[in-house]
Amino acid sequence: MRKRESLLLALLCFIYCALAVARPTTSRAIGKPTPSPAPTALPQNFDIDRALEDLLLLLEDEAYAEAITLAEGILKSQADSWEAYYYRGFAYERQNKLDEALSDYDAVLQIRPWDSGFWRLRGELVLKQSDPRQARSDFKRSLFYNPRARQTYTSLANLHKRDVNPAIHNLYRAIDQALREHRQRAVNRAIDTLTETIESFERGARPPDLGYAHYMRATFLKGEGKLAQALDDLTLALELQPDMQDYYLARGIIYADMERNRLGSADFYQRMTLLERGAVELELAVGESVAVEMAQGLVARLAFAGVAGQPVTIAARDHVGAGVDPLLALLDGDGLPLTGDDDGGGQLDALISSYELPEDGIYTVALSHANGGYEGVIRVSLR
Numbered sequence: 001m002r003k004r005e006s007l008l009l010a011l012l013c014f015i016y017c018a019l020a021v022a023r024p025t026t027s028r029a030i031g032k033p034t035p036s037p038a039p040t041a042l043p044q045n046f047d048i049d050r051a052l053e054d055l056l057l058l059l060e061d062e063a064y065a066e067a068i069t070l071a072e073g074i075l076k077s078q079a080d081s082w083e084a085y086y087y088r089g090f091a092y093e094r095q096n097k098l099d100e101a102l103s104d105y106d107a108v109l110q111i112r113p114w115d116s117g118f119w120r121l122r123g124e125l126v127l128k129q130s131d132p133r134q135a136r137s138d139f140k141r142s143l144f145y146n147p148r149a150r151q152t153y154t155s156l157a158n159l160h161k162r163d164v165n166p167a168i169h170n171l172y173r174a175i176d177q178a179l180r181e182h183r184q185r186a187v188n189r190a191i192d193t194l195t196e197t198i199e200s201f202e203r204g205a206r207p208p209d210l211g212y213a214h215y216m217r218a219t220f221l222k223g224e225g226k227l228a229q230a231l232d233d234l235t236l237a238l239e240l241q242p243d244m245q246d247y248y249l250a251r252g253i254i255y256a257d258m259e260r261n262r263l264g265s266a267d268f269y270q271r272m273t274l275l276e277r278g279a280v281e282l283e284l285a286v287g288e289s290v291a292v293e294m295a296q297g298l299v300a301r302l303a304f305a306g307v308a309g310q311p312v313t314i315a316a317r318d319h320v321g322a323g324v325d326p327l328l329a330l331l332d333g334d335g336l337p338l339t340g341d342d343d344g345g346g347q348l349d350a351l352i353s354s355y356e357l358p359e360d361g362i363y364t365v366a367l368s369h370a371n372g373g374y375e376g377v378i379r380v381s382l383r
Helices: 003-018 048-060 064-077 082-094 098-111 116-128 132-145 150-159 167-183 187-199 210-223 227-240 245-257 261-275
Strands: 278-283 289-294 298-306 311-318 326-331 337-341 350-356 361-369 376-382
Touching: 048 064, 048 082, 064 082, 082 098, 098 116, 116 132, 116 150, 132 150, 150 167, 167 187, 167 210, 187 210, 210 227, 210 245, 227 245, 245 261, 245 337, 261 326, 261 337, 261 361, 278 289, 289 298, 289 361, 298 376, 311 326, 326 350, 337 350, 361 376
Parallel strands: 278 298
Antiparallel strands: 289 376, 298 361, 311 350, 311 376, 326 337, 326 361
16 A cells, blocks of 8 residues: 555544544644644645645644634645545534535545445434435445445444334344454354344345345355355345445355356446446457556456457556556457456456457457555556
8 A cells, every 4th residue: 555545544544533532532642743834825835745644633633723724725735635625524513514514525525436434424414414314325325335334334223223113223233243243253143143133034024225234244154165155145135235336246256266257257347337437448459468547436448359269368467566456357249248357366466367269259358446456557468
């Protein structure tokens, strides 16, 4: 992970924790540096990273007015700084200026619409504004991008606490509990917790929300090497929630492990299309390679001509070690998936090795990313 990303992740973790308490916790040692004065506008050569550190210090000291002023200065110099929007929104929220905070969180999501954590924070904010329906929608969006987000299940359990039918509240509370148990390495107990919850629903009254429990149980079962049971759970989860992109990735990986490559590639490609936010089309010739600048939700489609019986090897590699996680699916001339791969090339790299083409025609290599990283250069080679 790059230095800047590590810093931002650390700052983000602090603010997430701060939302759960009345006062932000101070994590810096005695003798911490004094924040720079908050200017109304920053010079063009101002160190944005340093300004963000100063902004965090102001939030730690509950100097919310000064933090807002500094954030405004950062945004005048760097209008797409999602961090500045986030910290300013946090400051507004602490001042109980909820409309202003919501506007800033919306700005963050315009820049980072895939960010599960921000969807949860937005849901918590609109819940403060007495809009439980919108809060539930935001929490569901959070789980679309990351169905393993334990804090979002906690939020949903709290949201449903006063429901006339307690079953949904109990469902989310059980998923939250199972995730805690799994983190404590009590895997069998976590599986039992989910099984009891799943079995509490009659087959004729199975809400879509139950898909989350099947998905989480599948995740735990796969970790225990119980692939057939995990596969059954993922299929049930997708029957209940057919648009959950990460379920397809999880099932595709299991299919690949079972050498059911056509089914695995179909799931990989479905996942790509559900997440697709941008596309590029390129041509590729045998013996050549191309570099693709990957971004979250990007799908690159690389066309090449092939002949029946021809063995091809397709490699997608992190070109400069940025931590991007390529995902591959090979499509035939009708756009039907044939085979695919996630991490078969070692580390996070993807590799389709010596696949024999079934007929003459134009084939397409569909390239996107899995969960290990999405930003960086991927070099795709065909031989």
